Amino acid sequence: MVKKEFCCIVGPNGGGKSTFLQLLAGVLPPEKGQILLNGLPLGTLLRKEVAGKLGYLPQEVRPLYSFNTESVVAMGRFCVDGGHLGASSTRKAVFAAMEKTRVAHLRGRSFSRLSGGERQRVLLASVLCRQPEMLLLDEPTTGLDPHHGAEFFRLLKRECRDHFAALVVSHDLNLAAVFADRMVFIDKGGILADGPPHEVLQSRALTDAYGKFMRFWPHPDNEGGFVLLPEREKAS
Amino acid sequence: MHKKRVSHGIFYVGLALAAFFCLPFWGAESTPFGVIFQLLGEEQNVAAEILLHHRFPRVLLAFVCGMGLAACGAALQVMLENPLAEPFVLGIAGCAAVGASLALSFSGLFVHWGPFSSVQLLAFGGAMMAVGLSLKMAARFGGATETVILAGVTVNILCGALMLLIRYSVDPSQLVVMDRWLMGGLDVVGWSNLFAMLPLILIGSVLLFPLGPSLNLMALDAGLALAHGVPVARVRFRICLATGLLVGAAVAVSGPIGFVGLIVPQAVRRISGPDMRSGLVFSALAGGVFLAFCDMLARTLVAPTEMPVGILTAMIGGPLFLRMLWVR
Numbered sequence: 001m002v003k004k005e006f007c008c009i010v011g012p013n014g015g016g017k018s019t020f021l022q023l024l025a026g027v028l029p030p031e032k033g034q035i036l037l038n039g040l041p042l043g044t045l046l047r048k049e050v051a052g053k054l055g056y057l058p059q060e061v062r063p064l065y066s067f068n069t070e071s072v073v074a075m076g077r078f079c080v081d082g083g084h085l086g087a088s089s090t091r092k093a094v095f096a097a098m099e100k101t102r103v104a105h106l107r108g109r110s111f112s113r114l115s116g117g118e119r120q121r122v123l124l125a126s127v128l129c130r131q132p133e134m135l136l137l138d139e140p141t142t143g144l145d146p147h148h149g150a151e152f153f154r155l156l157k158r159e160c161r162d163h164f165a166a167l168v169v170s171h172d173l174n175l176a177a178v179f180a181d182r183m184v185f186i187d188k189g190g191i192l193a194d195g196p197p198h199e200v201l202q203s204r205a206l207t208d209a210y211g212k213f214m215r216f217w218p219h220p221d222n223e224g225g226f227v228l229l230p231e232r233e234k235a236s
Numbered sequence: 237m238h239k240k241r242v243s244h245g246i247f248y249v250g251l252a253l254a255a256f257f258c259l260p261f262w263g264a265e266s267t268p269f270g271v272i273f274q275l276l277g278e279e280q281n282v283a284a285e286i287l288l289h290h291r292f293p294r295v296l297l298a299f300v301c302g303m304g305l306a307a308c309g310a311a312l313q314v315m316l317e318n319p320l321a322e323p324f325v326l327g328i329a330g331c332a333a334v335g336a337s338l339a340l341s342f343s344g345l346f347v348h349w350g351p352f353s354s355v356q357l358l359a360f361g362g363a364m365m366a367v368g369l370s371l372k373m374a375a376r377f378g379g380a381t382e383t384v385i386l387a388g389v390t391v392n393i394l395c396g397a398l399m400l401l402i403r404y405s406v407d408p409s410q411l412v413v414m415d416r417w418l419m420g421g422l423d424v425v426g427w428s429n430l431f432a433m434l435p436l437i438l439i440g441s442v443l444l445f446p447l448g449p450s451l452n453l454m455a456l457d458a459g460l461a462l463a464h465g466v467p468v469a470r471v472r473f474r475i476c477l478a479t480g481l482l483v484g485a486a487v488a489v490s491g492p493i494g495f496v497g498l499i500v501p502q503a504v505r506r507i508s509g510p511d512m513r514s515g516l517v518f519s520a521l522a523g524g525v526f527l528a529f530c531d532m533l534a535r536t537l538v539a540p541t542e543m544p545v546g547i548l549t550a551m552i553g554g555p556l557f558l559r560m561l562w563v564r
Contacts, residue, residue, distance in 0.1 A: 027462050051465030061457040064317050065510030075453050079465030082449045084513060086238065111456075126464075 006160045008176035008183050008197075009169045012209055015187035017169045018059060018138050024167070025056035025136050051079040055127030055164075056136040061119070066110040069122050073098055076126030097129035098122075101155060117148035121155075128159065135166040141175065153179040173210075173228045177201055178219075185209075201226045244508045248521040255299065255525045259532045260291035265539075267291070293427050298531040298545070299524035300430070300437055301422070301490050302500075304482030306523020307444055307516055309497025310504070311475045312367075314455045314512060316374040318381040319502070320560060323483045324494035326384070327391030328366040332487035334398045335362030337414060341406040351432035360436070360484035366391055367476045417491040419544035422531050433485040440481030443474050445520075448513030455512060493527070493546045495553020500526050502560075 009017050022028035023035055026042040034041040037053060055076075067075075073094045075083040085091055098104045101121040106114065111122060120140050127135060135156075141149035149172060157179045160166045170176050176183060176197065183200040185193035192205035200206065201216050210228060219225040261267045267283050305323055312321040323329045335358030339345045347354045369391065370384060377383040399418070403411060416423075450471045453461035462468045486493065500523040501515070508518055527545065530552070534545040 025463055027459065046465075047462065047467045048465040051463065054463075056463040058457070058459045058463065061460050063457060064314065064319070064455045065505065067452075067456060067510055071452075071511070072456060075456060076464055078449060078453055078461075083453065083464070084449060084511075123460075 055132035302527025310501035322498035326388035329492035330395035331362035331366035436485035444478035
């Protein structure tokens with residue numbers, strides 16, 4: 001991974017994207033081999049040390065109790081200072097992160113009552129507030145309306161340019177193609193294509209995986225790139 | 237936020253202090269407050285003796301047991317991601333009781349060193365087995381909270397059968413003592429029981445109470461907690477160990493007392509919010525007060541005799557538990 005690069009992992013369902021991300025985050029122990037973080041195997045590091053470097057968000061968060069949003073964001077700083085709003089430094093970091101992801105207005109609201117997009121932005125704030133070197137996000141735009149998904153990616157891209165690298169698993173090829181610096185295509189447990197989005201989208205592996213009813217068309221704004229859209233049924 | 241926590245803290249501590257100072261004066265015969273001054277004086281007095289050697293240790297014992305049960309309940313509910321989890325319902329108290337009664341009934345298993353005995357050790361062992369089982373069940377069935385409860389019910393039935401087996405094989409003259417103990421009684425005399433459970437309670441508390449921040453994250457989502465840097469497996473192990481110690485200690489002295497670990501954390505969560513850092517301590521304080529209060533009722537409701545407090549907590553807790561199942 002290159003620093004400050006925005007990389008999207010794409011691929012069909014069941015291809016191993018999420019598993020790959022979980023392995024990288026150290027949430028899932030590898031069956032064989034090891035994952036290195038700055039040259040050290042993940043398994044030998046404390047969870048706190050790993051969390052300080054990597055900001056991983058799972059695909060789904062199911063809260064047991066209803067915490068309010070700023071507590072949820074503060075919990076992201078567990079590895080730094082225990083993750084509660086007591087200290088003023090924590091409060092400052094938390095509110096700054098909430099400002100960045102535009103959820104400051106949700107302060108005091110219960111996390112479990114938020115909409116999908118709001119939840120994702122609150123969770124993003126919770127990893128941002130500990131300033132990790134790399135973000136690992138698993139399907140952050142699942143279940144979001146298209147414009148919320150685009151907003152989320154735009155936000156991520158902007159933050160990424162300034163502060164950290166991001167590795168985002170997404171099944172939305174179009175979003176990934178527009179925002180990513182680099183695209184990795186994973187299917188059947190292996191990396192089948194890797195490179196800038198326009199190259200990956202034209203690769204053999206992708207057309208094999210998606211090509212039956214879908215086609216890659218040039219992006220309609222004529223500034224390069226491709227979009228994936230279904231082919232119309234031809235009148236015979 | 238912070239202010240709210242402080243004011244709630246003062247409320248619970250005040251409640252606990254009030255319990256310590258008021259509850260000992262109620263009993264089969266209520267003791268006038270003036271007796272407390274005679275404790276300081278030279279002259280011996282029956283009422284003062286009762287207060288010092290019966291009532292105070294008893295209230296303290298009830299407090300410590302209630303504290304352990306409620307704090308464990310609060311932690312177990314988060315660990316198993318199950319708001320209905322509780323040491324009694326999950327069969328943890330039942331298993332501890334089997335261990336304890338094994339030691340009580342068979343002289344071959346009864347070893348004692350001063351106030352400490354194999355009763356506590358076997359109760360701890362039994363509790364650990366049951367906690368381990370619930371954790372395994374929760375890991376296997378994940379979201380299906382009722383399945384874990386069902387497993388606990390089964391463990392309880394099994395423990396009931398084992399208890400019957402033990403009762404069948406012991407000397408009939410011991411049955412009355414055992415029965416009273418099984419109903420959950422706190423009728424102790426003197427301070428030795430308290431002293432005996434102190435090490436277990438202390439170690440259990442040291443293991444359990446610092447886990448608040450980790451439990452907060454686990455209450456949000458266990459997977460996310462791991463990603464945020466909580467060593468989830470180690471936290472779970474510590475909770476299991478602490479539960480074994482605290483519940484084992486309580487059961488060894490008082491028999492299985494049910495539903496304290498369920499009602500109290502739920503009530504505290506409703507009053508003071510879901511934050512587990514304060515929630516663990518608040519639950520512990522409130523649990524202590526609750527059990528001490530129930531024990532006071534058990535002493536006074538049917539005076540001049542008294543009833544085992546376990547009956548009382550079950551009669552309050554059972555219907556509440558059913559209601560929770562109903563509204564889920």
